[in-house]
Amino acid sequence: MDDQEALSRAAQALFRAERCLVLTGAGISLESGIPTFRGPGGLWEGFRAEELATPEAFAANPARVWRWYRWRAAQYGDCVPNGGHEVIAKLEGRFPDFLLATQNVDGLHPRAGSQRLVELHGTITTMRCEICGALEPFPDPVGPDEDPIPRCDGCHGRMRPHILWFGEQYWPGVLERAMGAARDAEVVLVVGTSGQVWPPAMLALEAKRIGAFLIDVNPDATEISAAADVHLRGPSGELLPQLWERLLALG
Ligand SMILES: [Zn+2]
Known part of the structure; x- marks a missing residue:
């Protein structure tokens, strides 16, 4: 599958679906200049x-x-939200049933306009x-x-x-809400997560196991991209706006 075909297949899956879960990790904020504090x-x-x-x-x-x-x-x-955050905020309006679950604490998703979201690890704005x-x-x-x-x-x-600090438990209801969305989702879009933080990877793989169409946007190959129906390989700040254009072209 070449890059253009991968974009088309991802856009068609999003176009057909009514229930969507988006999972994001640190990778989506790299192009906004958010440091990772690792290494x-x-x-x-x-x-x-x-x-x-x-x-x-x-x-x-x-x-x-x-x-x-x-x-x-x-x-x-x-830092300011990039094109990837903006597309995810716009995507929300296309689905009756939508949830964004993010590992990020940088607050860029709400600043881009996302409303139906759960910040799995909390937020630096609170x-x-x-x-x-x-x-x-x-x-x-x-x-x-x-x-x-x-x-x-x-x-x-x-x-x-x-x-949420190292060694702390997820707050009551947080993971359950994301898992409920994973079980219901027809399409799951994963952006910029390494797959090494286990709950988000588990949500994606569980959704795929019970029949969701899985799209991974990541410059690297990961456990999630290996399981995905479509792997869009590259920076999300470029690929998500391209995906959005494809989606608009479908209607
Ligand atoms: Zn008090």
Whole structure:
């Protein structure tokens, strides 16, 4: 199957379907300049992400963890959604039954206009009270001499980023909602996920197993692309707009 045929087949599958699940990972945000914080370039003040994004790190030094997240939030705020995020937001309007499940915490999907979404790992745009669970928007920047740890408006408890840390369980209902969509979906579009984070890969493979048409958009070959009906191989910021044009041409 050449690239043009792959695009056509993917567009036809999306055109015919009424129930669609989209799964996205870090790859979709690469073209927006979102750093992955992995590998040797991913250090912050000498720490790896795995040493900061844990409940243990937060318990030991909440100010350090907050300063890291505030730095990340500022970086993310400078990034903008790319053509891939925009196509997924537009795609939502074509399906009576639609869910976007993302591993990303960068907030670019909602900024692109996606509404029917579940952020599996939380979001850097929100913080949560450790005591009462209240959710509030991410705090405004503070100066270097100010306390970086925000407090809850309601109970004055300590706030933490509303992000799923290493070693934490998925929040109740989150995975179930995505799994329900995977079981119902006629077509599943996977974008920019390595397949190494297991729940999203499992959702895609389970949907395929029970009959969904599986489209993978990824520059690399992965476990998901190996199982996919169509593998669109390349950057999603280019391929998804091409796919959208094909879809519009069908009607
Ligand atoms: Zn509270």
